[in-house]
Amino acid sequence: MGGGHVIPLTLAQIAGITGGRLRGDPAAVVTGEVVIDSRRAAPGGLFAAVAGERADGHDFASAAVAAGAVAVLATRPVPVPSVLAPSILVGDVPAALAALARFVVDALPAVAIAGITGSSGKTTTKDLAAQLTERLGPTIAPAGSLNNEFGYPLTVLRADASTRYLVLELAARGPGHIAYLCRIAPPRYGVVLNVGHAHAGEFGGLDQVARAKGELVEALPADGVAILNADDPRVLAMAARTAARVVTFGVPDRPASIRGALIQAADVRLDDLGRPGFTLLTPEGQAPVTLRLHGAHIVPNALAAAALARELGLGLAEIAGGLSAAVARSRWRMEVHRRGDGVTVINDAYNANPESVRAALDALRHLAQDGRGFAILGHMAELGAISRASHEDIGEFAARAGLAGLIAVGEEAAPILAGARRVRSWTGEALALPDGAAALDAVANQLKPGDVVLVKASRAAHLEGVAMALEEGTDR
Ligand SMILES: Nc1ncnc2c1ncn2[C@@H]1O[C@H](COP(=O)(O)OP(=O)(O)OP(=O)(O)O)[C@@H](O)[C@H]1O
Ligand SMILES: [Mg+2]
Numbered sequence: 001m002g003g004g005h006v007i008p009l010t011l012a013q014i015a016g017i018t019g020g021r022l023r024g025d026p027a028a029v030v031t032g033e034v035v036i037d038s039r040r041a042a043p044g045g046l047f048a049a050v051a052g053e054r055a056d057g058h059d060f061a062s063a064a065v066a067a068g069a070v071a072v073l074a075t076r077p078v079p080v081p082s083v084l085a086p087s088i089l090v091g092d093v094p095a096a097l098a099a100l101a102r103f104v105v106d107a108l109p110a111v112a113i114a115g116i117t118g119s120s121g122k123t124t125t126k127d128l129a130a131q132l133t134e135r136l137g138p139t140i141a142p143a144g145s146l147n148n149e150f151g152y153p154l155t156v157l158r159a160d161a162s163t164r165y166l167v168l169e170l171a172a173r174g175p176g177h178i179a180y181l182c183r184i185a186p187p188r189y190g191v192v193l194n195v196g197h198a199h200a201g202e203f204g205g206l207d208q209v210a211r212a213k214g215e216l217v218e219a220l221p222a223d224g225v226a227i228l229n230a231d232d233p234r235v236l237a238m239a240a241r242t243a244a245r246v247v248t249f250g251v252p253d254r255p256a257s258i259r260g261a262l263i264q265a266a267d268v269r270l271d272d273l274g275r276p277g278f279t280l281l282t283p284e285g286q287a288p289v290t291l292r293l294h295g296a297h298i299v300p301n302a303l304a305a306a307a308l309a310r311e312l313g314l315g316l317a318e319i320a321g322g323l324s325a326a327v328a329r330s331r332w333r334m335e336v337h338r339r340g341d342g343v344t345v346i347n348d349a350y351n352a353n354p355e356s357v358r359a360a361l362d363a364l365r366h367l368a369q370d371g372r373g374f375a376i377l378g379h380m381a382e383l384g385a386i387s388r389a390s391h392e393d394i395g396e397f398a399a400r401a402g403l404a405g406l407i408a409v410g411e412e413a414a415p416i417l418a419g420a421r422r423v424r425s426w427t428g429e430a431l432a433l434p435d436g437a438a439a440l441d442a443v444a445n446q447l448k449p450g451d452v453v454l455v456k457a458s459r460a461a462h463l464e465g466v467a468m469a470l471e472e473g474t475d476r
Contacts, residue, residue, distance in 0.1 A: 201384020378457020
């Protein structure tokens with residue numbers, strides 16, 4: 001993505017910044033990336049040992065050192081064969097990463113920091129926005145979805161003196177999370193996409209989700225810019241919670257929209273693969289955009305990216321051209337694959353929540369206009385008390401979309417079928433199956449040219465393998 005080779009730091013500096021205890025050569029210099037995955041360790045880098053749910057990074061420290069890591073940031077001494085690895089011992093590794101990232105931010109005052117949050121579409125928008133800011137100057141943006149207390153500082157730590165733009169993704173699983181990230185690297189530009197049901201179970205409801213997402217605009221300085229979705233009332237209401245100037249984006253012909261968003265899309269239409277085209281309306285004029293990403297739900301994300309790039313000084317023609325040239329950089333989000341035999345597979349297996357499943361089903365319905373539509377749906381995780389009802393509602397929505405087949409994978413997804421049965425007029429086939437392999441068996445052999453299959457679920461369901469097998473057309 002251009003730019004960024006980290007700011008070199010001695011072990012003495014790192015110990016000073018993190019308040020850690022150094023064991024090793026104080027003059028040794030970290031010149032490479034900070035990583036928490038030992039498989040990504042490379043010469044010159046720093047390995048941060050964090051304890052995850054399944055593994056403890058301390059167990060992989062020796063592998064990281066063998067791969068060339070200069071030192072290990074850890075909470076306890078890490079033995080490597082015959083010697084102790086050079087280490088900086090701290091009480092709390094995420095806090096140490098935060099301190100290091102904050103040091104880098106303070107050392108790079110010329111970097112414009114943009115933060116993107118929302119319930120759905122952060123990564124998509126971040127990838128679009130980065131492909132616009134790259135036209136302005138060297139940009140650092142995370143690969144994929146590095147949006148939490150680990151990924152956020154690790155991304156910031158990739159910046160160096162050549163970096164001009166940091167395009168960051170901020171996630172919240174509870175109150176205070178986004179405020180915490182904003183203290184590590186305070187955005188001057190804050191984008192809020194939407195308030196939806198992702199993790200709603202953990203929050204307690206949409207108003208609590210809105211409180212948490214709004215921490216981003218609360219953290220913006222008075223000379224910052226809050227970029228808000230005018231079509232989402234909970235997002236638009238965040239205008240009252242920020243000292244920053246407010247810029248809005250919206251798609252005016254949507255039912256919930258208010259007129260007059262600064263950045264708008266008009267004449268939205270989808271091509272036969274569901275890729276949106278629209279006219280981008282800005283105060284400077286209008287320009288045609290044809291996206292290479294799939295689904296009408298991408299349009300607000302593209303508008304958000306456009307609004308951000310415009311604030312950073314990119315001209316209208318460059319914005320429209322950049323959006324039209326932008327490709328999907330992160331995998332398994334609405335990947336549309338047309339097989340040689342005329343079957344189309346939509347791999348949207350990266351994650352799922354009620355809004356993104358509806359968006360994907362809308363796209364499926366559009367693509368399947370001339371054929372049959374099948375949906376293989378796993379569960380939507382972390383919905384808490386509304387889980388069952390949400391799955392039923394998705395089933396009803398899917399049945400109304402007139403699918404030929406609806407397959408619910410796993411026990412938690414089974415209520416989808418109960419919801420589908422509420423639609424008496426629906427004549428499609430409904431199946432509840434225990435796992436992805438069974439779903440693949442049920443669908444793969446009956447596909448015909450013109451058919452379209454959507455595969456979507458929360459991460460935990462791991463349905464991407466099903467999607468990839470369908471893409472290959474492996475007739476198992
Ligand atoms: N504006 C939107 N409305 C509804 N669904 C969307 C929107 N934008 C993207 N999606 C869908 O949401 C899913 C996740 O997209 P993406 O990875 O961009 O979101 P995210 O907010 O980064 O998710 P995560 O919380 O996992 O990081 C994909 O299925 C995508 O198609
Ligand atoms: Mg993401």
